[in-house]
Amino acid sequence: MDQNVFDDPRITAIGLLFEAGAGLSARFAAQFEEHGLSPVEFEVLMRLTRSPGHQLRMTDLAAQTSLSTSGVTRVVDRMERDGLLRRRACPSDRRSSYAVVTAAGLSRLDDTLPGHLRIIEEWFTGQLAPPQLEALLDGLRRVRDAVHPGATAGSTEPAPADC
Amino acid sequence: MDQNVFDDPRITAIGLLFEAGAGLSARFAAQFEEHGLSPVEFEVLMRLTRSPGHQLRMTDLAAQTSLSTSGVTRVVDRMERDGLLRRRACPSDRRSSYAVVTAAGLSRLDDTLPGHLRIIEEWFTGQLAPPQLEALLDGLRRVRDAVHPGATAGSTEPAPADC
């Protein structure tokens, strides 16, 4: 085992990226919890709400989050039980069903977002001078586009209009 | 619900950070699996191996990873069963025990690291020109230091010499 590996600039770099992400994640999770949401539930709420009609097919929701389809089934189960979402059958394809954000879901997201944005600003974007931030984001964009797991909003084709 | 929220630069920024991280994580996980390691196991192996004596008390290991103490107990259980680690009692404090990397653990890490470094380079550091990368890392360092969960190597006081 070569001890020098730990000083490898690649190890340093990836360590920075993940430690920054972990620190932010922890703060996000704490704030989500104040509003009765888990990180995954918040993500689902965001993805659905930013989609046309505040809805998405289960499969598409899975593709846009880090969840598997069975994971989506279960998260939607929970959120439906809590009244944040409801399922709606797709009239044109009886295999598909849509997860739709309810008024309660929108309201919950409304309550949660201001604090969320405040945390992002306090611990991330506000830590850097504007040009520094731009440079950081440019780099991240580059990496994101390279590894792109297809998670960018709108990357999947819009759902059929009749659904 | 204000649709403009989704165009908020803070949302964009945090999205970039997390999508980049998620894409890299997925690739790492696939490569770890080729070597019979989970991401958490790799992290444990790294933290221990970079520590003096290739060992760390359970509590310190928990502090340096994203795991709780009970989580560490169980990961070390598995890795000990697989022969990658062993437990060693601390002679000066009978409450504590150390997780120590075995020869098999070092060898496993040796096998895994080259591919890991290759992935970092291919999808992260190699995606950017050197000055771009420096700018990105400067920004990340700034954010990391702000949110610092105390995970930086060597941040915890060195273990008593007799342990």
Next chain:
DNA sequence: GAGCAACTATAGGCATAGCAATATTCCCTG
């Protein structure tokens, strides 16, 4: 030196999420 609070590791119970299997539906091909 007896009592007590803090610390350390572990075990039990619980929640979450992935994989594989399943049932249903769709669509294409002949």
Next chain:
DNA sequence: CAGGGAATATTGCTATGCCTATAGTTGCTC
């Protein structure tokens, strides 16, 4: 229009990790 392969959502099983409780140890205070 019949049949087979692909797609969709769900469920069972399993693995993982957190929270809480527990047992043992330490060190401080009186």
